Amino acid sequence: MLRYRKQSAEEGGGSSNGSPPVIQVSDLHKTYVMGDVQVHALRGVSLSISQGEMVAIMGPSGSGKSTFMDILGCLSKPTQGKYVLEGSPVETLNDNRLAEIRNRKIGFVFQSFNLLPRMSALHNVELPLIYAGVGRRARRRRSMEALKSVNLEDRAHHRSNELSGGQIQRVAIARALVTNPSIIFADEPTGNLDTKTSAEIMSVFTDLHERGNTLLLVTHEPEIASYCQRIIRLRDGLVEADEWIKEKCDAPEFEAVGNERM
Ligand SMILES: Nc1ncnc2c1ncn2[C@@H]1O[C@H](COP(=O)(O)OP(=O)(O)OP(=O)(O)O)[C@@H](O)[C@H]1O
Numbered sequence: 524m525l526r527y528r529k530q531s532a533e534e535g536g537g538s539s540n541g542s543p544p545v546i547q548v549s550d551l552h553k554t555y556v557m558g559d560v561q562v563h564a565l566r567g568v569s570l571s572i573s574q575g576e577m578v579a580i581m582g583p584s585g586s587g588k589s590t591f592m593d594i595l596g597c598l599s600k601p602t603q604g605k606y607v608l609e610g611s612p613v614e615t616l617n618d619n620r621l622a623e624i625r626n627r628k629i630g631f632v633f634q635s636f637n638l639l640p641r642m643s644a645l646h647n648v649e650l651p652l653i654y655a656g657v658g659r660r661a662r663r664r665r666s667m668e669a670l671k672s673v674n675l676e677d678r679a680h681h682r683s684n685e686l687s688g689g690q691i692q693r694v695a696i697a698r699a700l701v702t703n704p705s706i707i708f709a710d711e712p713t714g715n716l717d718t719k720t721s722a723e724i725m726s727v728f729t730d731l732h733e734r735g736n737t738l739l740l741v742t743h744e745p746e747i748a749s750y751c752q753r754i755i756r757l758r759d760g761l762v763e764a765d766e767w768i769k770e771k772c773d774a775p776e777f778e779a780v781g782n783e784r785m
């Protein structure tokens with residue numbers, strides 16, 4: 524089992540669900556400049572996400588979802604606007620502190636996986652622990668646990684180019700979880716997966732949510748979004764809708780796969 528960081532509501536101030544805000548953004552803009560052309564990917568996004576929420580980010584292709592997630596994951600900076608992460612304005616954090624936050628608090632599942640193709644699944648999962656300076660034995664153990672949590676321990680020594688698309692996606696999720704992050708960002712974690720594999724992955728995320736972690740998932744699929752408590756819809760770089768669909772997470776659209784570790 525992974526040792527997840529369980530958080531309590533007593534740890535700080537309060538907001539919508541009684542837990543402290545983990546993420547607060549106000550008037551967030553991102554403009555990409557390509558030669559003479561400017562692309563306004565985000566045009567003033569303001570919202571707050573509390574500790575322990577499970578949120579779906581939806582919206583058409585090109586609406587700014589990945590751009591938004593990259594900023595929230597401290598992988599890129601906004602052109603304008605404010606991002607306060609666990610009470611700290613991100614622009615005031617130096618590069619070392621940002622790297623530390625990325626390593627210790629944030630797990631990021633990328634839309635394009637970013638696995639190293641010639642390395643084993645196990646080694647790919649180990650990478651964040653190498654960056655964090657974790658010793659070899661502990662690294663191995665924790666990486667195997669993370670692979671087990673996505674039901675892939677039997678593929679640990681396969682190279683990522685010897686895995687199926689769904690398995691690669693699960694390795695990417697194991698890699699995001701191995702550092703025991705309290706905030707997990709996943710950009711289309713079930714894109715192109717079959718229903719059964721999607722349900723397995725959502726079971727992992729639901730379990731993480733029930734352990735008190737904060738999750739933000741980008742998805743195009745309503746049935747994936749239905750696992751979440753809240754759906755934020757982006758359109759043309761703005762929040763078009765922000766609605767709570769339920770208090771507690773369950774899995775209405777897929778057959779239950781249970782909460783045992785897969
Ligand atoms: N590095 C970049 N340079 C220039 N333009 C970019 C860059 N990244 C994204 N864009 C543009 O910004 C807009 C938002 O892109 P983004 O990737 O955030 O969309 P998305 O909502 O994630 O779309 P999808 O559902 O297709 O993944 C798009 O018009 C895109 O072409």
Ligand SMILES: [Mg+2]
Pocket residue numbers: 588589590634710
């Ligand atoms: Mg995207």
